[in-house]
Amino acid sequence: MKAYLQQLLVEEKNPLRARCLVREYLQARLLESFQAAGAFIPWVFQGGTALRFLYAIPRFSEDLDFALAKPGLADGFEPALQRAEKNLAAENYAPRLKVQAGKIVKAAWFSFDGLPHELGLSPQRTETLSVKIELDTRPPAGAGLATSLVRRHITLHLQHHDRASLFAGKLHAVLARPYTKGRDLYDLAWYLSTSGWPAPNFVLLNNALAQTKWHGPGVTEKNWRLLVRRRLARVDWRQAVRDVLPFLERTDEAQWLAREPMLQLLEKT
Numbered sequence: 001m002k003a004y005l006q007q008l009l010v011e012e013k014n015p016l017r018a019r020c021l022v023r024e025y026l027q028a029r030l031l032e033s034f035q036a037a038g039a040f041i042p043w044v045f046q047g048g049t050a051l052r053f054l055y056a057i058p059r060f061s062e063d064l065d066f067a068l069a070k071p072g073l074a075d076g077f078e079p080a081l082q083r084a085e086k087n088l089a090a091e092n093y094a095p096r097l098k099v100q101a102g103k104i105v106k107a108a109w110f111s112f113d114g115l116p117h118e119l120g121l122s123p124q125r126t127e128t129l130s131v132k133i134e135l136d137t138r139p140p141a142g143a144g145l146a147t148s149l150v151r152r153h154i155t156l157h158l159q160h161h162d163r164a165s166l167f168a169g170k171l172h173a174v175l176a177r178p179y180t181k182g183r184d185l186y187d188l189a190w191y192l193s194t195s196g197w198p199a200p201n202f203v204l205l206n207n208a209l210a211q212t213k214w215h216g217p218g219v220t221e222k223n224w225r226l227l228v229r230r231r232l233a234r235v236d237w238r239q240a241v242r243d244v245l246p247f248l249e250r251t252d253e254a255q256w257l258a259r260e261p262m263l264q265l266l267e268k269t
Contacts, residue, residue, distance in 0.1 A: 002091065004153075009119060016246045018121055019129065020060035024052070026093075026131055027064055028153040030110065033084035035156060039066075042073040043135065044145060045160040046169055048187055053152050054160060057190050058249040059183065063132040067139035069159070077106050077135055084110070106135045140211050142203035143168075164198045167191050168205035175227060176214050180236045182243030182257055188228070189256040192265040200224065225266050232262055 005025050012018045027049060034040065047065030051057040068075055078101060088095045088110075096111040111130045116122035144162035149155065161169065170191060173184045191197055205219050219227060240257045248254060255261065 002093075006119065009121075015121060017060075017249070018119075019116065020247060022115070022119060022121070023062065023129060023131060024060055025153050026088075026110070026112065026129070027061075028053075028156070029088060030064060030084050030131060030133070031156050031158070032154050033087045034080050035158070036087075037076065037080040037083045039076060039080040040147075040157070040159040042068055042070075042075055043159065044069050044139075044143070045158050046166065048183060050158075050160050050166065051187060051190075053150055053156070053158070054148055055194075057187065058253065059186055059190075059244065060247045060249070061183070062247075063134060065134050065136075067136040067143070067161075069145060071138050075106070075135060075137060077101055077108075081108050081133070104136070104138050106137060108133045140204060140207035142201060142207050144201060144204075162201075164201040165204050167197065167199075168201040168208065171200050171205055171219070171224065171228070172208040172212070175216065175219075175231055176209060176212050180239045180243070182240035182245075183247060185235065185240050185257055185262065186244045186248075186253070189262060189265055192268070228266060229263065232259060235259070 005022065008021050008025065009018050012021060031053070034043070043066040045053075046067055047061070047063065049061040049064055052059070052061050078099060081097060081099060085095050085097045093112055093115070096113060098109045098111070100107040109130050109132050111128050113128045114125055115129050116127045117125045143165040145159060146162040147157065147159050149157050170184065170187050173181070174188055177184060199221060202219055202221065209216070209219065216227060217223065237258055241254050244257065245251060245254050
C-alpha cells in the first residue's frame, strides 16, 4: 500500500497539498480498519472529514470525528484503535498510538514519525504526520443517520449523520466556537452554495447549543440566518483565510472568506 501512496505524490508539486494527500490516505486506511472492526455499528461519522469523504468538499481535513449513534452503547474505542495500529504496523508504517479515553469525548492520535521524510516531503528525518480521532460518547439528541458506500482511495461503507444533521453540526461550530476558524466558515460557504442541500436539523442544533451552554436564543428556520450574520460581524477574516488556505484544493476559493460574499450566500438560501 505504500507504493500506492508514493504514486499519489508523483505529480503533486505543492508540498502542503502533498502532505494533505498523505494524511487523507491514512485517514482512509484508518476508516477501513474501523469498518473491519465493526465500529460503524455504534459509531457515526461526522464533521469536516465526513464532508470530504462523503460529498467531496474541495478542502482537506485533519481529524476523524465520530459520535455514538446512541449514548450508552458499547463503543469499542480502544479495540478499534488497536486493530488499526496492528494493520498499519504490518505494512511498515510504524504508527505511534496515544489514547485519551477517560473523557466524554474520547480522543486518540496516530503519529507517523519520519513518514514525510521517507516520502520525500521533508528534509527532517524525525518530522511527524498525525491524525487525530475523536468519539463523542454523549452526543446531543436528534441527529438523523444514513449509510453510504463511498470510494476515496478505498471502498468504504460508512454510517454517518444525514445531510441536515451535518449542516446543523457546522452551524453549531460557527455559532458557538469562541474563536475564528476559517475551515468552519469555508464549510458554511460550501453548504450555502451547494444546490439542493436541505435545511439544518434544528432539533439537533438546539440540543447541541444547549449542551455547550450557548446563551443565544433558540434557533429556528426564521432566525438562523440572522444569528449567523451577527456572528460574521465579529469574524477576523484575515485569520480565517490563514486557517483554511493550507487545506484548499483550489486556493482561489479563499476569496469566499470575506464578509460580503458570505452575506450574499446567506441571502440566496
